[in-house]
Amino acid sequence: MIIEIIGIFFLLLLSAFFSSSETAITRISDVKIYQWGESKNRKYIKAKELMNSRERVIGILLLGNNIVNILASALATSILIGLFGDKGIIYATLIMTTLIFIFSEVLPKTYAIRESEKLILYASPFIKIFIFILSPINFLVQNLVSSILNITNKETKNNDWKQNLRGAILLANNKGDVRKPDRIMLESILDLHEVKVSEIMTHRKNIEGINISENIDLIIDLALKSRFTRLPLWKDNADNIIGTLHVKDLLRARNTNTNLLINDIMQKPQFISENTSLSEQLNNFKKDTVQMAFVIDEYGDLQGLISLEDILEEIVGEIFDEFDKQIAGPEILSDKSVVVDGAMTIRDLNRSMDWKLPDEEASTIAGLVIDIAQKLPSINETIKIDKFHFTVLERQRTRITKINIKLIVID
Incomplete structure (x- = not known):
């Protein structure tokens, strides 16, 4: 019995290793992996070689994790049935669920989230050993999974690095590491290829x-x-x-x-x-x-x-000199509505107010109002666009010069 108990704890230790390695591998970004490739440290080089086949490695770790968890549960059930009879199944379920959940899932994965890079660097040699042992089984599993995904058209190999970069910029802005003007500037650089x-x-x-x-x-x-x-x-x-x-x-x-x-x-x-x-x-x-x-x-x-x-x-953003005619920025009123110059671009207003007004058919606020209304609105006429009411405040002949924008509040 002592050997079986030691075996259970050894299997739980392996499960913790597989769980933490899996989390660490999924957490490491492609940018970090690229930086490893430029390092001359052998640990970084070996870790990069491992991460180049990330899907295969994750498959190996998941396979190993399931094998040791099932084996540990089977051993515990066998021991407890011998001690308590049929009730041992219930005891084994409760005990192993608790042990696996805390010591083989939550604890190692939490550590992996905090120290993902360090863990991968030291775990890489051991992971390669398990890859060698479990590769034949994993090869069959990976082929089966790939076939299913190909049939259902759910497999994708595209890595949208721009969306990842946008997400990183937004996250840094929300955490206070990047100021809003800097966030807008970085996002504008990413948009240069999309803006005509x-x-x-x-x-x-x-x-x-x-x-x-x-x-x-x-x-x-x-x-x-x-x-x-x-x-x-x-x-x-x-x-x-x-x-x-x-x-x-x-x-x-x-x-x-x-x-x-x-x-x-x-x-x-x-x-x-x-x-x-x-x-x-x-x-x-x-x-x-x-x-x-x-x-x-x-x-x-x-x-x-x-x-x-x-x-x-x-x-x-706008660069004004002593000769430039400045376009007034959005003026926020006491009722939370916003007054803008009709010549202000939709992109500038969206960036300033964090809105998402459509800019596919028009480039200025006045152009957007005319495009949606399909006519030249008169003064004090209100046009509904998405979740906003646009009211024309001033007009010079056929040019809309000032507009009030108010968010529609739904009770």
């Missing part, structure tokens, strides 16, 4: 350009009065962009040449598709060493203008 230039560009109606046919003195005067250092040059009509003019080039050329020709100093314009992503355009700016591009649609018609500063502002 058409969503943040300056619309063609708001582009400040110069007619290249004007007198050189007038061009210089317009350039100096402008709040921009780079200006589009057009010919015949404002949508026919033929180049860009840098004020510094203009002044330098004027000081050295009295017979100045604008064609000699203007830069060739860069035209891009309205469907170009911000990440792609950022790379284009770096590669072509330009800071401004013109957005065109599928028919080649001018839609707007985007600059390097626009993309940077999408990441870090």
